Structures are given as C-alpha cells and as structure tokens.
Amino acid sequence: MTGHGRVEHAPADRTADVLVVGAGPTGLLLAGDLATAGVRVTLLERREHAADTAMTRSFAVHARTLEVLDARGLADELVALGRKAPVIGVFGRIELRLHRLRSRFPFALITPQYHVERLLERRALAAGARIVRGAEVVRLRQDDDGVELETAGGDAWTARYAVGCDGVRSPVRGMVGIGFPGRSVVRSVMLADVRLARIPVDAVTTHSNAHGFASLVPFGDGWYRAIGWVAGDERPDDAPVAAEELSALLRRVLGSDYGMHDPRWISRFHSDERQAVRYREGRVLLAGDAAHVHSPAGGMGMNTGLQDAVNLGWKLAAVVQGRAGRTLLDSYERERHPVGRQALRVSGAITRGVLRSPRNGLVRALRGVGLPVANRLNSFTATGERLLSGVGIAYPAPRGCHPLVGRRAPDLRLSGGRRLYEELRDGRFVLVARGRPVPETEWLRLVAPAGSLTGPLLIRPDGHIAWAADAPDPEGLRAALGRWPVAAGTGAGAPAARG
Numbered sequence: 001m002t003g004h005g006r007v008e009h010a011p012a013d014r015t016a017d018v019l020v021v022g023a024g025p026t027g028l029l030l031a032g033d034l035a036t037a038g039v040r041v042t043l044l045e046r047r048e049h050a051a052d053t054a055m056t057r058s059f060a061v062h063a064r065t066l067e068v069l070d071a072r073g074l075a076d077e078l079v080a081l082g083r084k085a086p087v088i089g090v091f092g093r094i095e096l097r098l099h100r101l102r103s104r105f106p107f108a109l110i111t112p113q114y115h116v117e118r119l120l121e122r123r124a125l126a127a128g129a130r131i132v133r134g135a136e137v138v139r140l141r142q143d144d145d146g147v148e149l150e151t152a153g154g155d156a157w158t159a160r161y162a163v164g165c166d167g168v169r170s171p172v173r174g175m176v177g178i179g180f181p182g183r184s185v186v187r188s189v190m191l192a193d194v195r196l197a198r199i200p201v202d203a204v205t206t207h208s209n210a211h212g213f214a215s216l217v218p219f220g221d222g223w224y225r226a227i228g229w230v231a232g233d234e235r236p237d238d239a240p241v242a243a244e245e246l247s248a249l250l251r252r253v254l255g256s257d258y259g260m261h262d263p264r265w266i267s268r269f270h271s272d273e274r275q276a277v278r279y280r281e282g283r284v285l286l287a288g289d290a291a292h293v294h295s296p297a298g299g300m301g302m303n304t305g306l307q308d309a310v311n312l313g314w315k316l317a318a319v320v321q322g323r324a325g326r327t328l329l330d331s332y333e334r335e336r337h338p339v340g341r342q343a344l345r346v347s348g349a350i351t352r353g354v355l356r357s358p359r360n361g362l363v364r365a366l367r368g369v370g371l372p373v374a375n376r377l378n379s380f381t382a383t384g385e386r387l388l389s390g391v392g393i394a395y396p397a398p399r400g401c402h403p404l405v406g407r408r409a410p411d412l413r414l415s416g417g418r419r420l421y422e423e424l425r426d427g428r429f430v431l432v433a434r435g436r437p438v439p440e441t442e443w444l445r446l447v448a449p450a451g452s453l454t455g456p457l458l459i460r461p462d463g464h465i466a467w468a469a470d471a472p473d474p475e476g477l478r479a480a481l482g483r484w485p486v487a488a489g490t491g492a493g494a495p496a497a498r499g
C-alpha cells in the first residue's frame with residue numbers, strides 16, 4: 001500500500017483484509033506494519049478524537065521498544081521528545097543500571113504515551129492504513145471465510161481477519177468468548193498531573209517506606225505525574241482524592257512534595273493482573289491490554305503491547321498475502337503468551353513487594369521473579385535490567401537448532417556504514433552473510449556484515465533470529481528459507497490458497 005491513509009468518519013467502502021479494533025498504541029503500530037507490508041488495513045476506533053494530552057497513562061518507553069521503533073525509523077524522533085533515565089531506582093535500595101544494556105538505547109525514555117501514539121498514527125497513515133473514528137464495534141461474527149464486525153451506528157464491516165487491540169475491557173475478547181482470568185492486585189493508587197515549585201534531581205524520583213509508595217515522573221513539558229499509595233489503603237476508585245492527601249504522602253515518603261501545585265487531573269485507580277487464556281480464536285486475534293494487563297509498576301504494559309504488534313504484524317501479512325499458511329499465526333500465541341505472563345509476574349512482584357509490604361519489599365520481589373534471596377543483588381539487577389528493558393526476551397526455538405535462534409538480534413554494524421535495524425525498516429527478512437549466497441527477493445534483503453561475524457544470520461522482520469550457522473552453510477540456509485515466508489507463495493508450509 002502506498003502512503004495515502006486517511007482518518008475518516010463514515011466511509012462507504014467497509015471492506016478490508018484486516019480490521020484492527022482500537023487505535024491505542026498497539027493498534028496503531030499493528031496497522032502501520034500491516035499497511036507497510038501492503039495489506040489493506042482499517043482501524044476502527046470508538047473515540048472521535050486522537051490521544052488526549054491531559055490523560056496520558058504510560059510514560060516509560062523501554063530499550064527493546066525503542067529498538068523496534070528504530071526498525072521503523074521512529075526512535076530518534078521519539079528520543080528527542082523525552083528524557084533519558086539511564087538508572088532506575090527500585091525499593092529505594094537498589095538501582096537498575098540500564099546504561100549497562102548492550103543496546104543503542106541504554107536507558108528508559110520518559111515521555112508521555114500520546115507522543116508515542118502520535119508518531120505511530122502518522123506512520124500508519126503514511127503507509128496507507130485507514131483510521132475510522134467514532135466507530136464503536138458492538139458485534140462480531142466469523143466463519144471459515146472471514147469476519148464481520150458491526151459498529152454502533154449499524155454499519156457492517158467485513159475482512160479476512162480482525163485483531164482486538166481494544167484495551168483492557170476488550171469487547172472483541174468478550175464477543176469471541178476468550179476468558180480473562182485474574183484479580184485486582186492493588187486498590188486506591190492516587191494519580192495526578194501536577195506542577196512542581198522545585199525540580200527533583202533524578203529523572204524519576206521513586207521511594208517506598210512504611211507509609212507507602214510515591215513517585216514523581218517528568219513529562220518533559222513542565223508537568224509531572226505524581227503517583228502515591230498509602231500503606232493499607234483499600235478505598236474504591238470513586239472515593240474522592242484531595243491534592244493535599246497526595247502531597248502529604250509525598251512528604252512522608254520522598255521527604256518533600258517539591259512544592260506540588262495546580263493539579264490538572266487527579267484520580268484514584270486500582271490495578272488488575274489478568275491474561276487472556278488464548279490470543280486467537282479462529283480469524284480473530286488479541287494484542288496489547290486486550291490480551292494482558294498488570295500493574296503499571298515497571299512500566300511494561302504499553303511496551304509489551306507494542307511488541308505483541310511487532311510479532312503479529314509480519315505473520316498476519318504473510319498469511320493474508322498467501323506467503324504462509326495459517327499455522328504461522330499459532331506461533332504468535334506460542335511466543336507472546338509466555339512474554340505476557342512474565343510481564344504479569346515481574347510487575348506483580350514489584351507491586352506486591354513495594355506496595356503491600358514496603359518494609360521487606362526487596363525480599364518479596366526477589367522471590368516473585370524466581371530468584372533466591374541469597375542471590376547477590378547484582379544478579380537481581382542484571383536480571384531486572386534485561387526483563388524490564390525487554391532486551392532479554394527470546395522466543396522458544398525448535399530442539400537442536402543453533403543457540404542464537406529465537407534471540408533478539410543486536411544492532412549489527414554492516415558494510416557501507418549501515419546498521420541492521422536500518423535494514424529492517426521495510427518489513428523484510430534480512431540475511432546477514434558474506435557474498436550473495438541466494439538471490440534477494442521481495443521479502444528478503446541481503447546485507448554483508450562489517451565486522452568479524454563469520455557465520456550467516458537470518459533475521460525475522462521483528463528483529464529476532466530465525467536461523468544461524470557458525471560458518472557458511474548453503475544447504476542449511478536453503479532449508480531455512482523454505483521454512484520462512486521470504487518469497488511470494490513460499491515458506492512456512494505455504495498454502496495453495498490464501499489464509
């Protein structure tokens with residue numbers, strides 16, 4: 001599809017290859033990836049208007065997310081809008097030293113969610129995606145040939161596949177009957193966007209003690225997100241919250257309220273820990289908060305959703321275009337469900353450790369992520385850095401294959417001064433190898449390493465390693481190319497008919 005997407009309200013053409021429900025960060029990234037691959041994609045969004053700057057939720061973008069945004073040419077622009085946090089304090093006792101990460105982005109980027117959404121919307125439209133606002137999906141029906149969605153105004157939309165990126169309450173998940181078991185983990189967390197008279201020294205100011213938990217995070221435009229929880233408080237979300245209650249907590253936990261004033265928004269919320277039992281039902285898939293939700297501790301929700309989209313986009317495009325059989329879609333759940341479960345465990349461990357028992361939060365959190373307390377803090381911080389940043393995520397590989405298969409590819413230096421993540425920008429597989437062992441195709445780009453890499457590497461469009469060898473291996477390479485959708489109508493058990 002070539003660069004002419006539009007925001008529409010009630011279009012006459014209501015057909016698409018893929019309907020994405022929900023224009024939050026997950027849906028916007030997925031729609032952009034599908035459109036870039038040439039898929040006819042329409043995003044149906046209930047809200048009339050784009051991201052509201054006064055109501056942002058997320059503010060941390062982690063290293064792996066920045067890497068996948070780099071593979072879409074968006075990271076540098078986003079980084080310029082935010083503030084880098086190379087060190088994050090946890091429990092007031094240990095530090096996650098993200099500057100040690102082997103990544104082009106050795107930090108968490110502090111920036112509001114609407115900056116991410118705006119970039120992703122612009123990119124999706126430029127790639128040719130169609131965004132329809134004021135379109136609330138209220139009914140869904142599917143059969144072997146396709147999916148039909150109905151919006152609140154009575155319009156019927158048809159497509160070959162639909163993806164529910166419609167947030168934690170996900171009507172799509174309910175309509176296809178996928179369970180979302182779990183529970184509330186913390187109640188009565190106070191949130192406010194405030195101005196400060198005195199600027200904290202750290203990028204993110206966080207502490208917990210016997211009084212509770214408090215955090216101050218800058219948006220970069222003079223506003224700060226203040227977060228606080230009074231130990232033992234279990235009040236419901238609709239209990240009134242006064243600015244004075246929050247500033248008193250900041251004083252007790254952080255030692256100062258930094259002259260907090262002029263809250264533009266203040267509320268109380270509770271946090272659930274839930275995961276969809278399946279990520280796919282026939283022709284309908286789930287991604288983002290629709291598939292998993294957990295406490296904001298660790299700032300992993302949006303990051304995990306964006307990486308769901310990155311994993312799903314190229315697979316769905318290959319199936320829709322007849323380059324792969326429907327079984328390729330099974331690998332989406334196989335790879336991403338465990339990652340969602342891990343995000344629940346990590347954020348749950350931090351939440352329970354810090355909020356429920358500030359005194360011994362560290363001990364509980366170490367247990368929660370499966371580390372014996374006797375382990376040195378160093379192994380906790382190294383593990384924590386890789387888990388939170390996402391750079392440690394690897395997908396299960398078939399038995400007997402090269403140990404690199406399934407892992408995230410580092411941003412390799414290539415000949416001609418290029419980088420691997422630049423070469424991933426058009427959504428193709430990339431073969432890093434000396435010489436030209438096979439011809440380039442519409443879905444396979446060939447590049448040569450700049451450094452000492454000896455064996456060839458086949459990189460998936462999502463930046464994970466599909467195949468590797470320690471030395472040139474023409475036969476192994478041919479077999480690998482036959483398993484992946486790198487040429488029109490071939491690979492991954494290529495079907496006779498389109499999926």
Ligand SMILES: Cc1cc2nc3c(=O)[nH]c(=O)nc-3n(C[C@H](O)[C@H](O)[C@H](O)COP(=O)(O)OP(=O)(O)OC[C@H]3O[C@@H](n4cnc5c(N)ncnc54)[C@H](O)[C@@H]3O)c2cc1C
Binds near residue numbers: 047303
């Ligand atoms: C206080 C707080 C702080 C957070 N901080 C962080 C953080 O620092 N880092 C991080 O990674 N994550 C954070 N998160 C989580 C993050 O905000 C979410 O994970 C993220 O917004 C999920 O994106 P999404 O696109 O999956 O869903 P959403 O952003 O919820 O988008 C869903 C979209 O679907 C639309 N929709 C719903 N139903 C329908 C329908 N029937 N028809 C059409 N459209 C529909 C909605 O209008 C919405 O636009 C935080 C969350 C909270 C509450």
